[in-house]
Amino acid sequence: MEAIVQSFFNLEIIAASWPIVRAGLWNTVLLSLLVVPLGLLGGLMLALLASAKRPMIRWPLMAWVDFFRAFPPLVLLILLFAGLPFAGLELGGFVCVAIAFFLNTGAYYGEILRAGIDSVPAGQIEAARSTGLSRLQAMTYVVLPQAVRNVLPDLLSNTLEVVKLTALGSVVAVPELLYQARQAQSLTYNPTPIVVAAIIYFVMLWPVVRLLSRLENRAFAGR
Amino acid sequence: MSSWGRFAETFLNTKVMLKYLPDILSGVVVTIELALLIVVTGIGAGLTLALLRSLGVRPLNWLIIVIVDLFRSLPPLVVIVLIYFGLPSVNISASGFVSTWLSLAFVLMAFSEEIFWAGITSVAKGQWEAARSTGLSFGQTLMNVVLPQAFRLTIPPLTNRTIAITKGTALGTVVAVTEILGQASSAMSNSYNPSPLMMGAAAYLVLFFPVVVAARWVETRFAWKR
Numbered sequence: 120m121e122a123i124v125q126s127f128f129n130l131e132i133i134a135a136s137w138p139i140v141r142a143g144l145w146n147t148v149l150l151s152l153l154v155v156p157l158g159l160l161g162g163l164m165l166a167l168l169a170s171a172k173r174p175m176i177r178w179p180l181m182a183w184v185d186f187f188r189a190f191p192p193l194v195l196l197i198l199l200f201a202g203l204p205f206a207g208l209e210l211g212g213f214v215c216v217a218i219a220f221f222l223n224t225g226a227y228y229g230e231i232l233r234a235g236i237d238s239v240p241a242g243q244i245e246a247a248r249s250t251g252l253s254r255l256q257a258m259t260y261v262v263l264p265q266a267v268r269n270v271l272p273d274l275l276s277n278t279l280e281v282v283k284l285t286a287l288g289s290v291v292a293v294p295e296l297l298y299q300a301r302q303a304q305s306l307t308y309n310p311t312p313i314v315v316a317a318i319i320y321f322v323m324l325w326p327v328v329r330l331l332s333r334l335e336n337r338a339f340a341g342r
Numbered sequence: 343m344s345s346w347g348r349f350a351e352t353f354l355n356t357k358v359m360l361k362y363l364p365d366i367l368s369g370v371v372v373t374i375e376l377a378l379l380i381v382v383t384g385i386g387a388g389l390t391l392a393l394l395r396s397l398g399v400r401p402l403n404w405l406i407i408v409i410v411d412l413f414r415s416l417p418p419l420v421v422i423v424l425i426y427f428g429l430p431s432v433n434i435s436a437s438g439f440v441s442t443w444l445s446l447a448f449v450l451m452a453f454s455e456e457i458f459w460a461g462i463t464s465v466a467k468g469q470w471e472a473a474r475s476t477g478l479s480f481g482q483t484l485m486n487v488v489l490p491q492a493f494r495l496t497i498p499p500l501t502n503r504t505i506a507i508t509k510g511t512a513l514g515t516v517v518a519v520t521e522i523l524g525q526a527s528s529a530m531s532n533s534y535n536p537s538p539l540m541m542g543a544a545a546y547l548v549l550f551f552p553v554v555v556a557a558r559w560v561e562t563r564f565a566w567k568r
Contacts, residue, residue: 126431185558188505189550191512194523194543201527202536205352279415280506286417290516297420301427310428317420324415332411336460 125309132311136303140312143299144319150295151282154220158281161225166232167258180229187226193287195219200291212291224281231273235266272334279327283320296320355537362529362538369525370545372439376521377508379443384450385504391451392458396484406455413452418510421445426517438517450507457499461492497564501557509550522546 169180187195199215210218239262247257267274289298296316303312395406413421426441436444465488473483515524526542 122432127428185551185554186547189509189547189554190543191509191523191546191550193512193515194546197523197527198539198543201530202353202539205536206349283415283417286419289419297417297423301423304427310424310431313420313424313428317416317424320417320420321412321415325411328411328414332456332460335456336463 127311127314129309129311132307132309133315136300136307136312136315139299139303139306140296140315140319143294143296143316146294146299147282147285147296150216150285150288150293153217154224154285155278155281157217157221158224158228161221162228162230162232165225165229166236169229169233170236170258170262184226184230187223188230190223192219192223192284193290195223196287196291212288212293215291216285216288216293220281220284224277224284227277227280228274231270231277232266234273235270236262238269239265272331275327275334276331279324279331282324286320353536353540355535358533358535358537359541362525362533362541365525365529366522366538366541366545369520369522369542370549372519373511373521373545373549376439376443376446376511376514376519380446380450380508380511381504383443384447384507385454385500387447387451388454389458391455392462393484395455395459396462410452410455413448414456416449418445418449418507419513419516421448422513422517438514438519441517442511442514442519446507446510446513449510450504453503453507454500457496457503458492461496462488464495465491494564498561501560505550505553505557509546512546 165180165184169177171177196215196219199210199219200212203210203215243261243265244257247261248254252260285295286297288295289301292298294302296319297313300312300316304310391406391410395403422441422445425436425445426438429436469487469491470483473487474480478486511519511521512523514521515527518524522542522545526538526545529538530536
């Protein structure tokens with residue numbers, strides 16, 4: 120018991136490493152605030168293109184989405200971070216994370232939003248168009264609000280995954296929460312900072328997980 | 343040399359690729375082993391927890407919910423790092439392979455428990471009551487009435503989640519597992535050429551792309567006709 124407290128819940132270590140870990144927490148929040156909107160933007164672009172319903176557009180997009188569903192985000196990140204310099208393009212870890220997330224999470228958001236747009240009955244668009252709204256107006260004011268509402272749990276669930284995924288930044292030296300905790304661990308020779316990081320993730324994301332499982336249960340029961 | 347020639351020489355260098363092909367292939371084997379272990383143990387544990395939860399023992403259910411929520415809110419990489427770098431401090435050491443397997447299996451367990459549970463609760467109460475009143479036992483009702491209906495509903499989210507978590511085997515490279523990405527990265531630094539990384543990327547696509555396409559097919563095949 121003593122050993123467990125010493126190694127995982129060491130108060131002295133927590134006090135000493137807190138400034139390092141806190142900086143990481145702050146960066147994780149900033150990183151999430153950057154990559155979630157980026158991914159949503161990419162996803163919205165994909166979904167709007169896919170709503171064209173022309174096989175010429177829809178099939179390549181489906182292949183694009185499936186490509187990123189099959190490709191591990193860490194491999195994508197390493198490819199950008201360690202592969203591109205060989206082509207004379209050296210992007211920092213931060214930029215690589217942003218690009219990788221734009222591509223990877225964009226594909227996931229895109230798939231969700233496409234399902235949402237598909238769930239809005241065609242009569243809605245026809246009605247909107249016949250009242251004189253342009254195609255863009257019909258999309259923005261009629262289809263998208265309903266589409267987003269229909270897939271809100273999925274969007275939220277993907278956002279949770281995106282925030283968790285920011286921990287990958289630690290592999291390319293982006294000083295986010297996990298990276299900072301690892302730094303603090305090697306400085307103090309004690310794994311307590313990693314436990315602290317885990318607790319921070321849990322406290323931050325637990326409310327979202329609770330909310331999601333209520334939404335999911337309700338969605339299932341509604342069928 | 344044309345720019346395409348230079349590009350091919352750097353990123354698709356045949357000589358380098360041939361040299362490191364055996365390494366990448368051994369990485370593929372490790373990835374497949376790891377993935378199968380994670381899928382079997384993770385989904386098995388998830389189903390077990392969901393069945394335990396259906397017994398309706400209050401304290402047990404709270405415990406299950408806390409465990410499930412914990413592994414749904416922690417990033418898998420954090421769990422891997424915690425097991426691999428943390429446990430040795432209390433004299434338990436797990437290899438990179440075991441750390442990655444346990445972490446991802448726990449995460450898959452949590453997600454699949456939640457999905458199975460949602461499936462079980464979605465079967466209307468009247469079904470339970472009707473089955474029990476015809477004389478079926480609790481176990482028979484669960485096995486022959488509730489689970490077949492629940493499974494159908496759980497298949498699309500379960501396949502999605504399983505693919506997403508199994509792809510996470512690449513995280514093992516952080517704790518020195520010699521799976522595809524690990525092999526590709528070390529080959530890249532040994533040869534100072536990114537071709538092995540391209541091979542590794544291709545290997546992931548060869549492994550997972552058919553799974554994704556199959557998942558799409560299964561989703562449409564098992565979807566409720568509404």
